[in-house]
Amino acid sequence: MYDWENKDIWTNKRKWADHSNSKSLILTFDDGPSSVLIPILDILKRHEAKAMFFWQSRLLHKQRPWKRVVEEGHIIGGHSLRHRDLTRLSLEKQHHDIKSNKEHIENLTGQKMKYFRPPYGQFNEDTLSVLDKLDLIPFLWEVAGLDWEHKQDPEHIIHHVINYVEEGSVILLHELKQTVLILDELLTELKAEGYTFGLPPK
Numbered sequence: 203m204y205d206w207e208n209k210d211i212w213t214n215k216r217k218w219a220d221h222s223n224s225k226s227l228i229l230t231f232d233d234g235p236s237s238v239l240i241p242i243l244d245i246l247k248r249h250e251a252k253a254m255f256f257w258q259s260r261l262l263h264k265q266r267p268w269k270r271v272v273e274e275g276h277i278i279g280g281h282s283l284r285h286r287d288l289t290r291l292s293l294e295k296q297h298h299d300i301k302s303n304k305e306h307i308e309n310l311t312g313q314k315m316k317y318f319r320p321p322y323g324q325f326n327e328d329t330l331s332v333l334d335k336l337d338l339i340p341f342l343w344e345v346a347g348l349d350w351e352h353k354q355d356p357e358h359i360i361h362h363v364i365n366y367v368e369e370g371s372v373i374l375l376h377e378l379k380q381t382v383l384i385l386d387e388l389l390t391e392l393k394a395e396g397y398t399f400g401l402p403p404k
């Protein structure tokens with residue numbers, strides 16, 4: 203869950219909203235790379251939308267099309283080694299987990315990994331100090347599509363996002379089948395409301 207007490211530090215909106223275009227949103231996809239990455243990339247391309255992907259390194263098989271993600275202008279961030287709640291790990295174990303996630307992604311892409319999203323949005327003081335040490339910027343979200351809960355009724359994902367989205371929102375989605383089913387319609391609706399899709403500095 204989002205740590206509201208730390209909202210001032212963690213809210214991405216204030217830091218990253220593109221103020222030249224106040225209706226700019228940031229789309230983020232967690233828990234990949236998965237088997238539905240390609241259809242997600244296809245839909246984003248069709249809408250000329252850029253997004254951030256937060257990847258678990260245990261899922262990062264070489265055959266996943268990471269190259270296409272980079273070439274099409276998206277950002278790959280870290281989402282830990284194996285998605286454990288970091289607040290249950292010692293400082294040393296958090297360091298090992300996040301560092302290995304960063305190295306894995308950087309070794310594969312040859313690019314610096316700049317952003318990290320802690321699993322479940324859970325973090326503590328140790329997480330912050332590790333991120334600082336590894337020169338990583340924490341990146342949470344403001345609007346959850348709750349796509350992991352709506353496998354049976356993916357239309358609800360659209361409603362969650364449309365109901366809560368506001369200027370500059372960072373939107374949390376996942377690399378899931380049900381998300382693919384509604385992504386085209388979701389982007390179409392957001393664009394109809396005047397929103398565009400931007401990215402933080404690379």
Ligand SMILES: [Zn+2]
Nearest residue numbers: 232233321322
């Ligand atoms: Zn996750």
